[in-house]
Amino acid sequence: MRIAADRDRCEGHGLCVDTAPEVYDLDDDAVVVLRHEVVPAALERRAEAGARVCPVAALRVEQMSVES
């Protein structure tokens, strides 16, 4: 799984970081940065949860293959 972060949409609310600090961070300009190029399997659920709470829909979950 990958997360696609749209840094132009990001408004720095930080709900993703609150939800999944292992996956998301905010940089000095309070814009989202991803901690992993590819989300480790153990963090996928948290990564999804973090993406889903973004109030401006700046985070997209991308499945990389057809694994279930």
Added chain:
Amino acid sequence: MSLRDVVVVGGSIAALTAVEMLRMEDFDGRITVLSDEDVPPYTRVPLSKGVLAGTESIDDVVLAPLAEDVDLRLKTAATGLDLRTRTVHTTAGPVSYDGLVIATGGRARRLGRPDQDERVLRSHGDCARLRDDLATASSVLIVGGGFLGMEIASTARALGKDVTVVDVAPPLDRLLGAVVGGHVRSVAAQTGVRIVVTDGGVRLLGVPRPTGVELVDGTRLEADLVVSAVGDVPNVEWLAGSGVQVHGGVVIDSSCRVAPSVVAAGDVTVTSGGDGTLSRSPHWTNAVEQARAAVRALLHGGAPYRPSQYCWTEQFGLDVKLVGDLDPQGEPAVLDGSLDQGSALLAWPDALAPRSVVALNHATPPVKLKRLLRPAAQGVPA
């Protein structure tokens, strides 16, 4: 008792977060989501901005889809609740549950009469209609100067419309306080927005389509497009007669509980302080926090949640984030920058023990703003 069959009624962020939380807490039973909307869950936040301006579509604001093992039923409105038999009645028949999350949200409040075809902004359908109206209007009158009304004003002005906002109090003061509210209004006025503060209510003119408002002194304000942005009304009608306590919203305790095996979260709720007080906080982060607390209460029994007390607005090129109590009073301590410079970090009542902090065009993440709050103020509802 272990739950096997949780039904979530609603289709927005509180409902979505509840589903998310059920799975995070390792609930492996059945989850059914009943939404009266015709599209999957989306965020309403951009509806007053990019989607209204026409630069974004509904596809841009749809939230990450629910897992495939969640039974999401769109266009399925709840019409009744039977607590005894544990059944939600819907437009598509009865649905039984052993755990229920009420997250039916709210709808736009209306000012006019039933024969007036009022323009509001809450759902994506409202937004699409308003966007089309906006395209052909040259003047826009917005009734209500809260976050939503002023964001619509900002978007309409950026599209070159002649924009007037009317309210019974100076727009934004109730939320951001007079200092920041005044600053945002002055920026709005510089862009050409006219703000009218009236003593007393307004009457919506025009049938079926509103053409203006009449103020108490008889003054008439008219525009090609009139938009009402006067708050929201919780969607509680389906609970009538169910025994669920409703007082301007579904009454929840500090753990979001409603009745045995029934919890609620988001804009549909009012929180009972236990001392007879009821408070309502219809903001995104509160919906998220409540949904998580509600699911914890449903699965494990209640534990009080701490409201995050965070809200924000974007308008007229200003990005305003507030943590703590709404409507901070008096002059703030300036922690960084200044309003005149266009970027500021402000604290009330003082820098040592703030109860409210505002970041205006200031890149401080909310989590850092929250840390600035006086510790004792955290967890106290606004």
